[in-house]
Amino acid sequence: MAEKLLEIKHLKQYFNVGRPNMVKAVDDVTFDIYKGETLGLVGESGCGKSTTGRSIIRLYDATGGQVLFNGENVHGEKSKAELKKFNRKMQMIFQDPYASLNPRMTVADIIAEGIDIHGLANNKQERMERVYELLETVGLNKEHASRYPHEFSGGQRQRIGIARALAVKPDFIIADEPISALDVSIQAQVVNLLKKLQRENGLTYLFIAHDLSMVKYISDRIGVMYFGKLVELASAEDLYRNPMHPYTKSLLSAIPIPDPDTERTRKRIAYDPAVHQYPANEKLEMREVGPKHYVYCSEKEYDEWKKEYK
Secondary structure (H helix, E strand, O other), X not given: OOOEEEEEEEEEEEEOOOOOOOEEEEEEEEEEEEOOOEXXXXXXXXXXXXXXXXXXXXXXXXXXXXXXXXXXXXOOOOOHHHHHHHHHHEEEEOOOOOOOOOOOOOHHHHHHHHHHHOOOOOOHHHHHHHHHHHHXXXXXXXXXXXXXXXXXOHHHHHHHHHHHHHOOOOOEEEEEOOOOOOOHHHHHHHHHHHHHHHHHHOOEEEEEOOOHHHHHXXXXXXXXXXXXXXEEEEEHHHHHHOOOOHHHHHHHHOOOOOOHHHHHHOOOOOOOHHXXXXXXXXXXXXXXXXXXXXXXXXXXXXXXXXXXXX
């Protein structure tokens, strides 16, 4: 049995609480992430997947629920020392590789910032050796250390962001749409680099994206989010072969197929949320319709979908 690294329990992240325009960005989401795996989180823009990632790593203080990392609650009262410990174990790679790098700092100082904060180098020489090693690990070279972010391409900047995340030797990395701002040819290089680093360092990933074909390639399991809710969770293979929730079916039907004839004739599945309005007293929850395949549904839907499951 795989060991749980993270347990996300009934996580809620609301904005403008107490006002008429309150937004339930993440609304009662529960899932686990196991050591050494990549959990993909997908959904359309605005569904709450990035907010989920930011709440897990405590860039936002959660409105409700728990995030347990190795059994310890990430949220709640924490001393500076405790927060520092969590920050070292959990790191984030951001969507925009330019906006997330300080333009006034050299690459060496950007990468070494975490090393300095956590006291991971005994002297300047050791610090720079670690920076050079990290640059080479992500496919750059030590000559790049003295340059500034604006001197690099988007793909190179994302590699710098990855090196920065690796600098403190974390156990868990949240990759928040790390390839969406990159050219298609560079996307594959970055994803392959992430897979290689995972193998070599035993890393665990939460990989957030909306490119479903790339998510399948990198993920062991995939969660589908819609309107702040997790609506389906299964292994990558099972989810693509046997989607159960209508929203998941709609998302998968939108993946382009590299065959003009098939692409022209295939049918798209539209998801109409109005069709899935439930009575106020209906109990909706994640239910296991197949082995380790969970769907957010009513009891009636559960009975129907369990029969459909192949």
